[in-house]
Amino acid sequence: MSQTQTRMTRQRAVILEELRKTTTHPTADELYGKVRERLPRISLGTVYRNLDFLADSGEIRRLEAAGTTKRFDGNMVEHQHVRCLCCGRIGDIMTPLPTPAVSGMHVPGFSEIRSARIEFDGICDQCASARLVAND
């Protein structure tokens, strides 16, 4: 009996609708502008909260890796990166998988595709052992 209920509010519905209507991969603030045309009194915090909610419940996607704090790497040897899904920690993959070839690729809206890279997601040791104690 103690499972929390979720409510489909007008705000949540409009946010979802407006996001599905566009292909521009908007930021929270850009979407706020769109949604406000229909719900002038909505607040930016509501947009942020619902985008998080919708992404967590699998109805929309967060663009991967975006929005995290900038990180730097002094190692110029070719390698790839894993990001911990839990804490954001970055690990190095020093034996990289082959990079996909982009020559000849054509994407609408883009005049040129320059390069491609593989990014990995995983769970780091620290977060994995923390989970043994406090499991979701």
Next chain:
Amino acid sequence: MSQTQTRMTRQRAVILEELRKTTTHPTADELYGKVRERLPRISLGTVYRNLDFLADSGEIRRLEAAGTTKRFDGNMVEHQHVRCLCCGRIGDIMTPLPTPAVSGMHVPGFSEIRSARIEFDGICDQCASARLVAND
């Protein structure tokens, strides 16, 4: 005569040294903490400016895609993304290249590799035509 000279200052040298010494892919603020152990009077702005300088001159790497504003996507059909190197605009690649397999991968410091994805960099149409006029 009008080419600007660059100076290897103590601050720049220490920032580069400390970044090369670690494999943690630090943020500007984390590196600031490290560098301050040796140069207590350095300012955070100097760290940011030199990280930008070093990345632009190819001595260090900026972690790809990190640090941009969060973006969202309402399209749950499997696809990949291109990011414009110039303006950050995102495009969709609806005929994705095959995703690399991660089963059996082992990375030191990580207990589990969950998934991999391919990300693309390119130049969008708007930026490409802007370049025709104002070329770097």
Next chain:
DNA sequence: TTTATTTTAGTAAAGATTATTATTAGGAAT
């Protein structure tokens, strides 16, 4: 040295996101 110019420290400002709190409104149960 003197000079010209880059770089720095310190601080302010801007931008993005999260937290707080009193109020509103979903929707289940009456």
Next chain:
DNA sequence: ATTCCTAATAATAATCTTTACTAAAATAAA
């Protein structure tokens, strides 16, 4: 329909990250 419980909202403040500004210091060349 009405009542009631609690999730969700609006409004705002606070935090975190990054960039901009400026007078002073440092670097390299003349």
